[in-house]
Amino acid sequence: MEYTHKPVLLDACIQALNIRPDGIYVDGTLGRAGHSREIARRLTTGRLICIDRDQAAIDAAQDRLAPWLDRVTLVHSNFSELKEVLSRCGVSGADGMLFDLGVSSPQLDDASRGFSYMQDAPLDMRMDTSAPLSAADIVNTWSQEELRRILFEYGEERYAPAIARAIVRARETAPVKTTLELVEIIKGAMPPAALREKQHPAKRSFQAIRIAVNGELEALPPMLRAAVDGLNPGGRLAVITFHSLEDRIVKRTLAELARGCVCPPEFPVCVCGKKPQVRLVTRKPVTADGAELEENPRARSAKLRVAEKCGFDL
Numbered sequence: 001m002e003y004t005h006k007p008v009l010l011d012a013c014i015q016a017l018n019i020r021p022d023g024i025y026v027d028g029t030l031g032r033a034g035h036s037r038e039i040a041r042r043l044t045t046g047r048l049i050c051i052d053r054d055q056a057a058i059d060a061a062q063d064r065l066a067p068w069l070d071r072v073t074l075v076h077s078n079f080s081e082l083k084e085v086l087s088r089c090g091v092s093g094a095d096g097m098l099f100d101l102g103v104s105s106p107q108l109d110d111a112s113r114g115f116s117y118m119q120d121a122p123l124d125m126r127m128d129t130s131a132p133l134s135a136a137d138i139v140n141t142w143s144q145e146e147l148r149r150i151l152f153e154y155g156e157e158r159y160a161p162a163i164a165r166a167i168v169r170a171r172e173t174a175p176v177k178t179t180l181e182l183v184e185i186i187k188g189a190m191p192p193a194a195l196r197e198k199q200h201p202a203k204r205s206f207q208a209i210r211i212a213v214n215g216e217l218e219a220l221p222p223m224l225r226a227a228v229d230g231l232n233p234g235g236r237l238a239v240i241t242f243h244s245l246e247d248r249i250v251k252r253t254l255a256e257l258a259r260g261c262v263c264p265p266e267f268p269v270c271v272c273g274k275k276p277q278v279r280l281v282t283r284k285p286v287t288a289d290g291a292e293l294e295e296n297p298r299a300r301s302a303k304l305r306v307a308e309k310c311g312f313d314l
Contacts, residue, residue: 007034008299009240012286013098014038016238016306022046023095026086028079028227030057031104033064039098040068047071049089053078053128053214054107078128080219082226093232099223102242103127103210105298115210117202120180125206125213135209139182140175144168154217154245155208162189163205179206207243217245224253228277231309236281238306247285247303254280254307281306 007013013035017025021044027036030052040048048071052058058076065072077085079099086094107113107127114124114135125135138147144164151160166189167176176182183202187195195201211217227237237254241247257277261270285303292299 006296007032007100008292008296008302009286009288009304010034010038012304013238013240014042016281016286016304017096017098017236019043020046020095024091024093025049026051026082026091026094026097026227026230028082028097028099028223029101029104030061030074031100032057032106033061035098035100036061036065036072037068039096040065040072043068043071045071046095047073047091049073049075049085049091049094051075051077051079051082051085053131054104055129057104057106060106078219079223080215082223082230086230091230094230094235095232096236096238097227097231098238098240099227100240101216101220101246114179115206117179117183117200117206120178122178123176123182125210127214131214133213135213136175136177138209138212139167140171150212151205151208153208154211155204155206156244157204157208159190159194165189182206211245217249220246220249221253224250225257228257228307228309233309233311235309236306237278237309238304241285241303241305242301247305250305251285254278254305258307276310278307278309281308 019039019042021042023046025039026049027039028051030036030050036048036050050061050072055076058074061074073089075085103115107115111119111121114121123134123136123139147164147167148160151157151163157163163186166185170176170185186202186205190201231237239250241250258280260274260276261272262274263270263272282305285305288299288302
């Protein structure tokens, strides 16, 4: 089958990374390898390190990146282990890094992975299928208060208390085993007006459980700091987010890294010695234009933020 996948904000990402043919780049979320293909084909003597926690993505990339495997290193790992990955690959500094956060299209499209609230499958939602914690574990063993917390914090679900109660009540009869079982429990806990909203009633809850299963938000700030540490001066960091929680964390962390002196304003001179580690290339996030949205509706919520590592002379 001809490869036709085009990842979100592709042109903006390639422009943001400012790729040099002899540079070293990292795609920290390989997925379908759409971004990686475009980076790899621009390299001559350079190198691309592709990381993904999903072994299926690593396996598929053997074919998708076949013409450029002489300049590509595939690594099955979590981007939370970025520092260790770079060390194992013998990389002391990269010229650009890209992270496309959240669940990938193959994971959504493969019903058996349990990410979708539209198709029936075992409750799983693990990006790394060798990881110990699954969605079924969370739904069937976590306390009502913990369920309420993740639904509210990670899904911004306003009916979190009612949904958490309904899940605990349902599992007292029998374990909740499949995605559509969970969907029916969620729908049964929501008022009729909520069921008539344009957004699927289970979307926020599934997002929350997926984030909890994969520890997505906790890994973000340390990963971003490790990425900046691993860049050469002038190297670019590009991050795509898909929901407000992710974007808020990325925005705040990059702003902290871009901040210099933290001395009180009444101090006549700086005594803290703190220098900015990055400069913000994008003050506001880049979003998809009309043409891309028509081609790929999943790009609607995508936001790209870009930062550049400062030189040592700052």
